[in-house]
Amino acid sequence: MRVARVTRAKGPFEVAELPVPEPGPGSVRIKVEACGICHSDSITKEGIWPGIQYPRAPGHEVAGVIEALGAGVAGWNAGQRVGVGWHGGHCGYCDSCRRGDFVTCQVALQIPGISYDGGYADYLIAPAGALAAIPDGLSAVEAAPLMCAGVTTFNPLRHSGARPGDVVAVLGIGGLGHLGIQFAAKMGYRAVAIARGQDKAPLARTLGAQHYIDTEASDPAAELLKLGGARVILATATSASAMTAVLGGLGVDG
Template identity: 60%
Template structure:
C-alpha cells in the first residue's frame, strides 16, 4: 500500500471512473492461465506493479519504451487492483519473484522498490558519487539501501533528527536535518550531489536540494505533489543541472529490482494487515504512521 493509491481513491487519476479497486503493489501465485499465454504456469510466484501491461503496437511500445505505453494500462485503473483476494491481469504485467523473497517482501518492490532502483541505475551517477535522498519514508528507506549496495555515498535529507539513526542503520553515510541547516549548502560541503532522489511529496522540499547538485547533477522527481516546483533558469544553467521525473519501470525492471534486492538482502520495512482491515491500513498510511509499507494479506 502506497501513497499513490490516493490518486485512485480520491479520483485524481485522469480518466478514472468509479467503482475502483486500488492496489498496484501485488504479489501472489498464478491460479489460472488464459488461452495463448506462454512462459507462465499455474503456481508461479509473481508481482504486478503500476505498469499493468502494454498494448505492443503504439509508437512508444514499438520503440521499446514500454513504460510509456499509450494504452495507459495502470493496475487499479485499467483493471481491478490488489485490494482483493485475487485479480485478473495481463500476462505482460507479470514479474517473477525470486525464491529468496516472500510475497510480503516482493510486493513493495513492484512500485516503491523499482522506482528507487531503476531511477538511480539509469541516472548519470557512478559508484563513489554522492547520491542524496530527500525523505526517509516508503520510497526513501528502500532508496538508501539500494544506493548503498550500488556503491554510492549516500546522504539522507529529512526533517528533524528523529530518523538519523535509522538512516545510518540502512546504510547512509551522511544525514542532513532540513530544519536545522541549509540543504544545498550541506550538499556542497559534501562535494555536491551527482543525483538527488526526491521522494518527499513536497515540492518545496525537492526544490531546496537543487542548489546542492554538483556539475551535471540531476534532480530525480519521484514523489508526487500538485504544487509547482520552484527552480530558476540560473540554477540549471550553472553546473549544467537537470530536473526530470522518472516513472517506476516495466515488469522486467521490477524483476531485476527483486533480483538485486534478493542478492543484497534489501527488504522493505512492512506492517502486515488483513485485507478486511484495508480501510484502517489506508488511514494509517494517510496519517503518516506507516513504517513504511502497509501490506494487505489474505488467507489465499
C-alpha cells in the same frame, strides 16, 4: 472471493464477495499474497484519474502466485510467484511500446486498480505481459512494495549515470526514500539521507546512509557541497520548497 473496492469517486470502501474470476486470453489469475498500499491508490478512491469505471478495487503493488493461465499465455506456469506493479499491460505497437517504453504506452496503458481491479482482493486478473517473476529469497510482503515504490526509486538511480563512489542524496525518508537509501548504498554510492529533524537519522544509517543531513539544523545544499556536491539528488518529498533547498547541493554535472 473478497474484494475491497470503492463504489464511486470519493465514496467509501466496501468489502464485497465476488466469484473468483477466470483469466481471458493472454491473462493470468494471481492468488494475491500481499499488496502494498501506495499513495496513488487515492487516485482510485478520489476519482482523480479520468474514466475510472466503478466499482473499482485499488492496488498496484501486488505479490502472489499464478493460479490459472488464460489461453495463449506462454512463459509462465501455474504455481509461479509473480508481482504486478503500476505497469499493468500495454498495447505493444504504439511509438512508446516500439521503443520498449511500455509504461508510457499511448494506446492501451493499463494500470491495476485503475484500469481494472487491483490487488485489494483475494485474486487478480492481469495480462501476462505485466508480470514480474519474484525470486525465491524474497517474501511476498517484501516484494509487493517493490512493484511500485521500489521501481520508482530503483529506476532513476540505475539510469542516473551515477557510479560507485559518487555522492547520491535521497531527500525524504518515507515510503520511497527508505528504499532509495538502500538501493543507493547497495549500488556503491556514497548515500546521503536528507530529512527534517533527527528522528529519521538512526533509521537512515541502518538503511545504509553514510551521511545524514538534518534540514532543520543546517543548510542541506551547503552540507552536500562539503561532501563534494551530489551527482544525483533523488527527491522523494513532494515539496517544492524542500527540493529547491537542496538544488544548490548538486555538484558539477549533477
